[in-house]
Amino acid sequence: MALGTHSGDTDLLLPLPAAGEHWDPHLIHTHYFGFSIPEAAIGAFLYIRYQPAFPLSQGGVCIFQGTDNVEHTDMAFLDYEVTMPWPRIEGNTITTDNGLTIDFLEPGRTARITYRSGDGATSVDVVAEAVTPLLARGHVMPGEEDHHDVAREPGGTEQFMHMTGELVLDGTTYPVDCYAPRDRSWRQIRVERRGAVPVPPVGWSPMYFGPDLIFNQISFEPLDTDPAWAGLYDVGDRPSHHYAWIQRGEETRSIKWVRRNVFEYHPRIHLPMRQEIAAEDETGELYRFEGEAIACAPLPAWPNTSFHDSVYRWTDEQGRTTHSTYQEIWFDEYQRKMKRRALATVHP
Template identity: 30%
Template sequence: MSNGNRGQVISAAGHSAPMAGAPLSTIVPQDEFLHPVADGAHYASTETSYFGFNIPDKQLNGEIYVWFHPALRVMSASVYIWRGIKRSTLACEYVNHFHFLPFPENGIADYTIAPLGLHIRVIEPLRQIELTCKDPERDVSFRLLQTAIMPPAGRPGGNHFTQAMKVEGEVTLHGETFAVDGYFSRDRSWSNERHEVSRNVPPISWMVGIFGDDLAFHVLAYDDPALGPEWAGMFPSPPPGGNLIWGYVWRDGATLPVRRAAVLTRREADGLAPRLKEMEIEDAGGKIHRIRGTIDARMPWQTWQNMNVYFCQTRWELDGRIGWGDTQDIQYNEFVRRFARF
């Protein structure tokens, strides 16, 4: 999840930094692990690791998120598992979140977060990771092997990557066991400051989809004001084409930056929850991709008190193919205050 760096790529006016279409950064094996903290680093210095799984035919989704605060020597961590549409985070089948946990002083190559019963082991950096979790009191557990289907795509400017993974294993949820055999896009960030301020910006969407070992995409963007989103004219708007922050298309063994994204979100009657994503993206090779995403499972998570994110299992359609992945619709106070219709 790009949460760890979103605040660093959005200007005070809400416009994206000039990364759209720029060359992707180089990622090295060391980026799988914790990075040195500069002397005098700000308390908001952040690293994040984000993993998950989905089982589309069960409308079941899982999110595993670890947020490191190296200057403070603490971390936050969470596991969320849910089925279908939820109106509240606590309505999820499983929620286990801790804001304040001891920092992993021995690194993150092979470590356990005891309060979560979560163990994460890097088998091969940038290629394969094993995650296990056991909560016997609540009869919840999982065992997941995540194997890369593509090289990590480094965000322009560095300090961040997103990577499509094949995910295999099983999940036990309150006595019912499910096989996992699908895909998920993981996310990692480091050496940036994540400030928990409230921003006067419209929603921004972090979207990933995987159609098979040969095809995946990632887009981080606002809706395009030219397409008439509900907030048009009520927030500072980016210049034409400036709604895209960054993204990539992985196709037939090549990773190309996205240089343009015309995105439009359709929302539920409550004015907030996303139900449909429509977009046209253009990669750096000039190829146009028209993508439609239907939300199958959804839950709101107040990542911090000044921000709410709708996590959404999304069914993507592209060139006659069906894929699956996350939509994360990030909303701040001003948007919710103006558009909520409960």
């Protein structure tokens, strides 16, 4: 089954309400890029979230290292502003008020992302070059589609990129050469209201082993794996994944099912630290991947949720390894359950 794609000009799709027009305040556009430096256990989250109804934006640069980051400010570097003016847009270049710049050198294919901190001690200068088609993606959270205004034609994209360049972190220079996903959304209504989307923790696990094997999925842990969320949510008989694909050379295949099984959670921030993912594609080919986090941190991007990024080391069935972001988001009900569980372990 062919998966949909979008044209490169969607990279620059940032509509604003017309004069006298009123948009839902939760309607957003986004741009996300990231990269990892596995040998230094470093991950980067580069993000702009546009809120056109106001119009305002938020975003910036989050750099995390290692697995002992409990608060946002534990990160190696954090410059994320929640309230900024609408970014400056000049041709194909977008610049936020705190200095994060995305220059789409070839929309749909190539972008340069730059940033320099106010004190000059930290900077990012990377080029992202596409290695997969610009695949169409809908909503992120299961149930989120119930809030969309279809008349406004919401949409989104995902694409794997070859990221090259350098990170200067507190005066130390690190070369960047990795494969990482980027994504974006436009005209999506992402409701921030408490309990707006009653769903178990949702995990995103893109991974690139080479042009012959690129895998991506968004799912929750199914009930038959005895997940920590059991008893909190009624998921009925719906599939545990709601978006997944695999790239085999020039062929992009859809995924029939995904089974994600978590073996270990972080003792403080509760992110999965070791897990296995099994899947079957539309041709009947089966896959299994084992993963372990080497860096992780909570991120400030979404209120009323607990949102985390990490760098995962993944191993396929042939023993090949790769590193990529693993992101997970959950709501307060699950967070409180995990806190009680952790306290019971310390004080049985």
